[in-house]
Amino acid sequence: xxxxxxxxxxxxxxxxxxxxxxxxxxxxxxEAAARREAIVVAFHExxxxxxxxxxxLMVDKGK
Amino acid sequence: xxxxxxxxxxxxxxxxxxxxxxxxxxxxxxEAAARREAIVVAFHExxxxxxxxxxxLMVDKGK
Amino acid sequence: xxxxxxxxxxxxxxxxxxxxxxxxxxxxxxEAAARREAIVVAFHExxxxxxxxxxxLMVDKGK
Amino acid sequence: xxxxxxxxxxxxxxxxxxxxxxxxxxxxxxEAAARREAIVVAFHExxxxxxxxxxxLMVDKGK
Amino acid sequence: xxxxxxxxxxxxxxxxxxxxxxxxxxxxxxEAAARREAIVVAFHExxxxxxxxxxxLMVDKGK
Amino acid sequence: xxxxxxxxxxxxxxxxxxxxxxxxxxxxxxEAAARREAIVVAFHExxxxxxxxxxxLMVDKGK
Numbered sequence: 001x002x003x004x005x006x007x008x009x010x011x012x013x014x015x016x017x018x019x020x021x022x023x024x025x026x027x028x029x030x031e032a033a034a035r036r037e038a039i040v041v042a043f044h045e046x047x048x049x050x051x052x053x054x055x056x057l058m059v060d061k062g063k
Numbered sequence: 064x065x066x067x068x069x070x071x072x073x074x075x076x077x078x079x080x081x082x083x084x085x086x087x088x089x090x091x092x093x094e095a096a097a098r099r100e101a102i103v104v105a106f107h108e109x110x111x112x113x114x115x116x117x118x119x120l121m122v123d124k125g126k
Numbered sequence: 127x128x129x130x131x132x133x134x135x136x137x138x139x140x141x142x143x144x145x146x147x148x149x150x151x152x153x154x155x156x157e158a159a160a161r162r163e164a165i166v167v168a169f170h171e172x173x174x175x176x177x178x179x180x181x182x183l184m185v186d187k188g189k
Numbered sequence: 190x191x192x193x194x195x196x197x198x199x200x201x202x203x204x205x206x207x208x209x210x211x212x213x214x215x216x217x218x219x220e221a222a223a224r225r226e227a228i229v230v231a232f233h234e235x236x237x238x239x240x241x242x243x244x245x246l247m248v249d250k251g252k
Numbered sequence: 253x254x255x256x257x258x259x260x261x262x263x264x265x266x267x268x269x270x271x272x273x274x275x276x277x278x279x280x281x282x283e284a285a286a287r288r289e290a291i292v293v294a295f296h297e298x299x300x301x302x303x304x305x306x307x308x309l310m311v312d313k314g315k
Numbered sequence: 316x317x318x319x320x321x322x323x324x325x326x327x328x329x330x331x332x333x334x335x336x337x338x339x340x341x342x343x344x345x346e347a348a349a350r351r352e353a354i355v356v357a358f359h360e361x362x363x364x365x366x367x368x369x370x371x372l373m374v375d376k377g378k
Contacts, residue, residue: 001166001197001198001240001242001247002195002196002197003129003131003166003168003195003196003197004193004194004195005070005129005193005194005195005196006191006192006193006194006217007191007192007194007257007294007296008190008191008192008221008223009190012221014112014120014122016220016221017112017113017115017120018115018120018123019216019220020216020217020220020221021115021118021119021120022115022118022119023216023220024118024213024216025115025117025118026118027208027209027212027213027216028195028209031205031208031209031212032197032201032205032209034197036117036118037116037117038117038242039116039117039118040114040115040116040127040129040166041114041115041116041118042070042107042109042113042114042115042129043109043113043114044070044107044109044113044294044296045113046294046295046296049266049269050269050294050295050296050297051190051292051293051294051295052269052270052273052274052277052292052293052294053190053227053289053291053292053293054277054288054289054290054291055273055274055276055277055278055288055291055293056273056274057266057269057270057273058190059266060270064134064135064177064179064184064355065132065133065134066132066133066134066318066320066355066357067130067131067132068130068131068132068133068259068318069128069129069130069131069154070128070129070131071127071128071129071158071160072127075158077301077309077311079157079158080301080302080304080309081309081312082153082157083153083154083157083158084304084307084308084309085304085307085308086153086157087150087153087307088304088306088307089307090145090146090149090150090153091146094142094145094146094149095134095138095142095146097134099306099307100305100306101179101306102305102306102307103303103304103305103316103318103355104303104304104305104307105259105296105298105302105303105304105318106298106302106303107259107296107298107302108302114127116127116164121127131196133320133357133359140238140246140248143238143239143241143246144246144249147241147244147245147246148241148244148245150244151241151243151244152244162243162244163242163243164243165242165243165244166240166241166242167240167241167242167244168196168233168235168239168240168241169235169239169240170196170233170235170239170357170359171239172357172358172359175329175332176332176357176358176359176360177355177356177357177358178332178336178337178340178355178356178357179352179354179355179356180340180351180352180353180354181336181337181339181340181341181351181354181356182336182337183329183332183333183336185329186333190292192255192257192292192294194255194322203364203372203374206364206365206367206372207364207372207375210367210370210371210372211367211370211371213370214367214369214370215370225369225370226368226369227369228368228369228370229253229255229292229366229367229368230366230367230368230370231255231322231359231361231365231366231367232361232365232366233322233359233361233365234365253323253324253366253368253373254321254322254323255321255322255323256319256320256321257319257320257321257322258317258318258319258320258343259317259318259320260316260317260318260347260349261316264347268346268347271342271346272342272343272346272347275342275346276339276342279334279335279338279339279342280321280335283331283334283335283338284323284327284331284335286323290368303316305316305353310316
């Protein structure tokens with residue numbers, strides 16, 4: 001009964017999330033023998049001002 | 064000092080969240096002997112395009 | 127289809143977690159009109175060396 | 190730069206986690222145009238006493 | 253390769269998040285010997301109706 | 316009332332976590348005007364078999 005939580009930058013389309021949810025669910029069914037109906041996937045989308053790597057906000061990258 | 068994080072579809076009213084926070088806090092105090100003041104509850108609300116079960120986005124259910 | 131994630135100190139018994147899971151699920155059914163079968167609750171238990179409040183690890187409290 | 194957090198029952202082998210991490214990363218690269226090097230996947234494994242669905246701990250299912 | 257997830261009330265400026273991300277990353281580099289480039293920090297900002305302590309929503313505090 | 320959740324590889328000492336918790340709490344007090352007593356920090360430590368970057372488990376890096 002896996003719960004998958006994905007934190008990523010906002011801006012992906014519903015179609016992109018549809019495919020990700022579908023394929024990630026497939027992976028868990030095929031590799032972890034999880035029951036399909038029991039898998040939940042949630043996308044937590046954050047702005048470029050709320051996400052940093054290497055200590056630098058995404059909004060400041062490439063400046 | 065439990066932290067409770069609830070991921071759910073957006074659309075619940077403040078009154079619903081008020082009662083959930085109150086009652087879930089009561090549960091932790093009564094069953095886990097947690098100190099009331101130390102319990103935090105956060106609701107992470109996601110859209111129907113950002114939540115899937117069984118590999119299907121909520122926005123596509125019932126179609 | 128709410129996901130509930132609870133981070134708390136290790137040491138609670140199965141019976142305590144049983145009651146918490148049961149009652150928190152009841153709360154979500156009654157207050158958020160969530161479908162019972164779709165609610166998942168996970169307990170993430172951490173040691174006193176892995177939990178701090180006010181900047182002080184639990185293992186150092188009361189020293 | 191997605192972060193993927195997967196909460197699931199303990200008991201999967203390293204080989205299963207290896208394949209899941211690999212394939213989920215592929216999905217994010219292919220569907221979300223994420224940069225491969227920037228994707229992190231973490232598995233949070235919990236015991237059957239720390240995971241409930243429908244208000245019932247996994248350890249009590251099938252009893 | 254630490255992932256840092258911070259749940260807090262909405263309302264902080266980009267400048268505040270910039271400094272927090274920078275300084276928290278410094279802490280992980282200096283104290284945990286983490287590689288700077290591998291550290292990600294995400295801010296999950298919730299409204300006063302979605303955050304409770306002691307069983308009381310922030311929106312109801314001080315009433 | 317920020318909640319800070321840090322997912323990282325296991326193996327850090329209590330002393331390292333003590334300093335991280337202390338200094339991260341300081342950062343939130345100084346930069347976000349958070350109330351010190353209300354800040355919680357939790358470390359979720361995972362094994363090298365439960366953490367991947369770039370699609371590769373940490374246990375397989377450098378092989």
